[in-house]
Amino acid sequence: MATDTHRAIEAVWRIEAPRLIAGLTRLVRDVGVAEELAQDALVAALEQWPADGVPDNPGAWLMTTAKRRAIDQIRRTETYRRKVAEVGRDLAESTPDIGTLVAEDDGIGDDLLRLVFIACHPVLSTEARAALTLRLLGGLTTDEIARAFLVPEPTVAQRIVRAKKTLATAKVPFEVPQGAELAARLASVLEVIYLIFNEGYSATAGDDWMRPALCEDALRLGRILARLTPREPEVHGLVALMEFQASRAAARTGPDGEPILLADQNRARWDRLLIGRGLAALAKARDGGAPGPYALQAAIAACHARARRFEDTDWVRIAGLYEQLAAAAPSPVVELNRAVALSMAYGPAAGLALLDQLAAFPALRNYHLLPSTRGDLLAKLGRHAEARSELRRAAALTRNERERTLLLDRVAALEGRPEC
């Protein structure tokens, strides 16, 4: 019976932790102290609820308990008066009556958003941002984060402690950045959420359920952010992109965990509910004006999602979207994808022309997908000898054994084919 209550408390914690920590951070202006107070309240719940039952409004109970402790703590310190002055009337006035402390429902969204910006602050390393975001906003335990990122638990614990210290030392304000700074800071938030998503997405075949579950965590965080910042098109763009990618999760690996390429995926296994949500999020992103990199990637993903069969794919549209993406966020990998889209839309010669310009990019010099794509297009053009040499080069560059075998098989298949 006690176990049932413990599971219920765990569930309440998942629901309440972000709001609790956000509200407390506003009060004490230190995310580390806020989290400790929240944890203390959780311990109190674990002590009392098994005997008294889960209260009707568990969130308010936790908040009241945590705030009471915050006040006690502040009183104990010599800096009480100074702190009260800093924190302002909010705390000082409500000290006598704990009941009124919890009645403040408004502003929770603002607090949450401020917490997002603190957790993803640029003074922190990317790893620290991801760990702190999952911990403070995703309600994940240190152990869960460690399993998700395949690192030892003490490493994650230390990372989080250090991150909180860095934030305190740097006196990072608990606020939503304004104006031009907002865009830059928001980009850092989106990057962290997408990083979390990809960590889960690249591991869908893993035997630890924590890793694929990260996709759900990232999607949840993205949807929360979309709700908090409804006017930011790139937030909707990222959510759309994640919804589309998640919709393919079941189709992208075979029975033995081997990856299945987009062209060969059984589209009946794509999740139509998530595709529908992705299309809706994309529509919201479009309402916001010129699409940014996430919205453009989502628009490309939408083209695939709408094609019932691979042959139905609208490659002309995809090639156009890649051109916009290359302008908005130039990268050799985007150019490579654009070349593939061009070849699908306008024939292998069009793609090859772009690929020939890409050879100059140092970033692509040892990237096996460049020669393998070139090999593909050359083979389609009937230039078999050149194709074989490119595919051999790709086979030498890839680190994946299965891929190397595939490439060498294709070289063998092209052996002795006449040149056109």
Next chain:
Amino acid sequence: MRFMVITKATAASESGVMPATEDFETMGKFIEELVGAGVLLAAEGVAPSGTGARIYFDGEKKTVVDGPFTETKELIAGFYLVEMKSMEECVEWFKRCPITTAPGEPTNIEIRKLYSGEDFGEEFTAEQREAVARREEKADPAYRSA
């Protein structure tokens, strides 16, 4: 994992009485919270069974019976589709669902875990999945317009 959360009919919902404005507001606030937490995938209200129909199957025999149906407490008044970490989380969320009942007319909310495609096993073939996807696609205008 996904859950379907089913709210049950009451005498009022079955007679087509619409919720009062303040009930819409309380319910709306709850739904806002679910959306804000990123866990709600879909939510719909269901019209009274008087506007519905049932098809009874018995061997080869099929009988169509128009509503209303009598067993009010077993009828569906609405459903939510949510994505949660656990059954416990879902229970904790929906304990907060603002359901108002008249005295002496208790009701309940039913929470059911959804199967994912993999749970169906070999009997649910690729061809069947394909057919399902095609149907859903036709039914969803978003696929044509977006």
